[in-house]
Amino acid sequence: MDAVHSPNVVSVAGSESTGKPKLQLPPSCDPPAPGVPRKPLVWVVFGGTGHMGRSLVKAALSHGDYVTTVGRVHESTPESMIQDHENCLGTLCDVRQKDSVASVIQKTLTRFGRIDCIANCSGYGVIGACEDQDEHEIRNQFETNFMGTLHIIQCTLPYFRQQNGGRYLIFSSTSGALGVPGLGPYCATKYAVEGLVEAMLYEVDSFNVKATLVEPGLVRRDEPDHMTNPLPTWGHFLIKPASEPYSHASSPALHAKRMVQWLGDRQPTSAVKCAELVWQLGHCSYPPLRLLLGSYAIESIRDRLRSVTEELEDWKHLNFPVAPDAPGADRLDKDGKEDKEDKEGQGERDDRDEDRDEDMGDSVSPSQGDVQMKSEGT
Known part of the structure; x- marks a missing residue:
């Protein structure tokens, strides 16, 4: 089916049928309203x-x-990506290969005639201490998470510029704002993605291209078929056995592994609810740079930012040496502080100036009085 010939306007599925209010993005984003x-x-x-x-x-x-919908070549098959829904095209891609990404874009344009929104949910991480992860594991995380994002942007941005509009929804993570023990290289890839997207936004603003970094916290699988679906609960992480120095039960390097175990027991943020908000994000007029999903994401990133702010306040009294050719540099010592002898000399000069001002005041006052008396006499 070709989407170009489908109805151009539909109504948003509202919550009236269920009677339960749905989560909505803030009105400042201008999200799609139910029934409109x-x-x-x-x-x-x-x-x-x-x-x-x-x-x-x-x-x-x-x-x-x-x-x-794009599956990963090393975990999916063409048969598994066949979609029964007439509005859906299933295909495979290795985001590490730029030509593979370009093929997906071309297939989409051939099927639907245009592209409005790119969502990158691909990526994976290796749970293990930084010291334990080998070069192959680290490079592959960067190739998938960072280079994959870059390939997607580079293959679609020329089209969005020509179209004068488009949107990127790039899934980052709380690990893009926090250093999580046991996920060091994964955090590094997400920090890199955040810097890339934030810088890109300045470059493409004039082309009406928008982007949002989606930062979910601990998101559980809660689709209707999640009990029978064989995919693992936390499938985009691989767990590497810890070496002896990092293997004791309370090791910070095992924090991420304990977090995965906690995930299955505590049932944190809903993937279905997150998806609904991300869908709204694709349709809202004023998307934010970052969308944090779940209380864990909000609380942990807020605590981290508070810590950074407090550290800045603790150290803001420090300064750096003044350049030798800067004005007043001749009065500073080698540590960048005002020279003691020069400061004392300046103090003496200030005292002499003050005494001279007093003398000038004594000599000036009578003449001012004379002028005043002459004025009154006149």
């Missing part, structure tokens, strides 16, 4: 086989949008 006609979007969702990607694909299709 809107133009359907064409999405490309990379990482559509992961639990967050699957939920986003289902949310977009349920609202009448068109979706290309």
Whole structure:
């Protein structure tokens, strides 16, 4: 089916049928309102086989949008990506290869005629101490998480510029704002992605291209079929056995592993609810630079920012040496502080200036009085 010939406007599926209010982005974003006609979007969702990607694909299709869902070549098969939904195209891609990404974009344009929104949910991490992870594991995380994002942007940005519009929803993580023990290289890839997207936004603002970094916290799988689906609960992480120095039960290097175990027991943030908000993000008029999902994400990043602010306040009294050719540099010592002897000399000069001012005041006052008396006499 060609989306170009489909209806241009549909109604947003509201919450009236269930009677339960749905989560909404803040009004300042101008999100789509339930029941209000809107133009359907064409999405490309990379990482559509992961639990967050699957939920986003289902949310977009349920609202009448068109979706290309992209599976990873080393975990999916062409047969598994065959989609029954008429508005959905299933395909495979290795985001580490730029030509593979370009092929997905071309297939989407051929099927639907345009692209409005790119969501990158692909990526993975290795749980293990920084010292334990070998070069191959570290490089592959960067190739997938960072270079994959860069390939997606480079393959689609020329099209968005020509179209004078487009949107990127790049899934980062709380690990893009925090250093998580046991996830050092993974955190490094997400820090890199955050810097890339934030810098890119300045470059493409004049082309009406927008981007948001989606930072979910601990997100559980809660699709209707999650009990029977064989995919693991936390499938985008691989656990590396710890070496002896990092293997004791309370080791910080095992923090991420303990977090995964906690995830299965505590049932944190819902993937289905997150997907609904991300779908709204694709349709809102004023998307934020970052969207934090879940109380864990908000609280942990807020604590980290508070710590950074407090550290800045603790150390703000320090200064750096003044350049030798800067004004007043001749009065500073080698540590950049005002020279003691020069300061004392300045103090003596100030005292002499003050005495001279007093003398001048004594000599000036009578003449001012004389002028005043002459004026009164006149």
